[in-house]
Amino acid sequence: MTEPRSSPVFGKRTEPHTVIIAHGDEIRHFTIRPWVAALAGSVVAAFAIGYLLATSYLVLRDDLIGATVARQARLQQAYEDRISALRAQVDRITSRQLLDQQLMESKVAELLGRQAELAERDGRLRPLLERASGLPETAPRPEERPDLRAEIPALNSFAADGTGHAAVAALSRFAASDGKRARDFGAFRATGSAADQADRLFVQINKSLRLIENRQISQLRSLTENAYQTADSIAEVIKSAGLTIDADYGTKDIGGPLVTAEDPRAFETEVLELDEALTALDAVKAAANRLPVANPVPGRPVSSGFGMRRDPLLGRPAHHSGMDFRARSGSPVRSAGAGVVIKAGWNGGYGRMVEIDHGKGLTTRYAHLSRISVSEGQHIASGTVIGKVGSSGRSTGPHLHYEVRRNGSAINPVRLLKAGKKLLRFL
Template sequence: MTEPRTPPVFGKRTEPHTVIIARGDQIRHFTVRPWVAALAGSVIAAFAIGYLLATSYLVLRDDLIGATVARQARLQQAYEDRISALRAQVDRITSRQLLDQQLMENKVAELLGRQAELTARDGRLRPLLERASGERLPRSAPLPSQKPDLRADLSTMTGYAAAAEKTAAVTALDGFAAAAPDPLTTGSVADEADRIFVQINQSLRRIETQQITRIRDLTENAYQTAESISDALKSAGLSLDASYGERDVGGPLVSFEAPAAFEAEVVELDDALNTLDAIKAAARRFPIGNPMPGQPVTSSFGVRKDPLLGRPAHHSGMDFRARTGHPVRSTGAGVVVKAGWNGGYGRMVEIDHGGGLTTRYAHMSKVLVRKGEKIESGTIVGKVGSSGRSTGPHLHYEVRRKGGAINPLRMLKAGKKVREFL
């Protein structure tokens, strides 16, 4: 009878290996399981690999050490080159900052000098402009009341730039920054300062040009005014000194720049104003004013019918009708040579204006000046009346040249032309 067979569930079973060791009567046996064999194989393989790696390292160690040393030497050389370049850059930055600062200080000194010169010019121009206009004027060239502290601003600006650039360089030295910007190529504060200096110089030049242009305009206006007064006086037969408004000068034209141009223009303006003042003074001496402005003329110079006799007679002056007591004014500056009763003239004032010219103011009700008194043009010398050979209150006005009576109308016309200039 056979035993029943049990079918395998997990496949055929592998029996472990048995190692038998016999030595004489002693017999030993060991059972070697599969996992023990695998572990032993792994240990042996690891040992073999470690042995090979150690052997390779010992063989190639010198080459590896040499390569490492060479690499470190290259890195050190690169670092030293970078440090040298950055130090040279710092030196260039420092040198440029010193140069920029010196240049800007020179420019600031130049600007301050020009500002002081403009201020001095303004002080010198003021009296001339006041003479030309006859009133107080504002500053012709507006300048700051206090000079700006350009040196302090410059020091702050350059100091800030130097600190910023040096900080960047030092940071690059400490951290070996590879992309540090170069301020020599990206520009500096000096470039901005140069632009500002150019603008300030242009502004100062404009002020200088405006000053010179204004001086030239005033000079031309003074000469034209003097010429207008002279022509008006000549039209009335009044001649001025030949030197008034004329000068014997000449020579080649040589161009020059400020301050010589400014000085020459100032001298020219001063001469023109002196000429104009002289002509005005002479014009004020001439009897060209109106003794009774706004009053009608009742009788002119020349032949007329005598109001008392009714026959033709020569009238040696002009009659102005006005109420009794109306003020009578001198038509020019001079010295009173007669003041009182004078026959048919009644109460009369006669004024000597120099150059053979005299004026008479007759038929007044009251005389307000004394003989020998110096008076100015427009001074009240008396009051209208009807004294002497007169038919009613009026002013008889005469102008005489070297003792002979001349037509006062020519003087009045000349005075009307030059009144706006005086």
């Protein structure tokens, strides 16, 4: 065999290997190059490594798949738990919205009922206030309140958005109509949820409605007391003139169970009481209007009083059964009270005379008229023009001779005229 040659550049050269295979008489040989051997070794090594990796993958695959499945199961369980928690939260929010909506609707219905009741009360109060409009120092009318019905759509949307902002906006508009409510609403609007704000405002509105109810009852009581006091004042004035309205006026017993302002019956009780007081006052006024307490010729001076005087024609002392008012001929003469004309015509020295029956034995006479404007049997009201001033009959000049008679006897008209001046502000 020859020695391998060496290269001056790459050093010792590797010679190829020759493989000889003898089989009987047959001999074969082939040469294996170094790079072929290296390639074959690499293939074998790669196959061995691949086999080892495949074996490792097959061994570890089940563990990897199990770990992945377990991880996915944990993630799925976490998602399901989260979804369950969100669903429970949604259910709670929905339930709360339904409860808030029901509560809101019930409160709105209560407020509307209260408002309808106040409107009904106002309708019942107006006729009474019209009747009491002539009372001195009449209590003011109940003030108008805004209508909450216009805000119902916004109030009912409370549960639609889940926040209650629409309800708060509607209630804030209602609160803004009253200064005190607006201040109270602004004080708590900055804090708390919309539902809490709406609930607090409901409380404020309820207080305001209760205040209106109490004010109505207070006004009714004030009007009732005022009506009774006015009737008593009229009766006292008439009594001071020596006359009476009714024999049993002011002697009837009064009283009853105490009814507080919070009692549901308070308003009805006060309305009935005011109606009775106004009825009594109307009766007293009607009776006072029938009495001859008005001046038959307002603004005219008295030329001769009631009682003893020097007769203008004879010049000697004589009793004057009435009082004379100096007035120009043709001046209107008015009835001193309501009544029925029992005489209208010429009556001796009275000249043209009108006599009116006012009831309770009281009559008035208007003498020396130049003209008569009423007829016998005619019903007239107080202040009706019954004729004109003249100088007919036993008279020295134009004037009105005015007499007041009780049961046929002449009485001094001055007390009645003074009473009439005091009654002007009541009648």
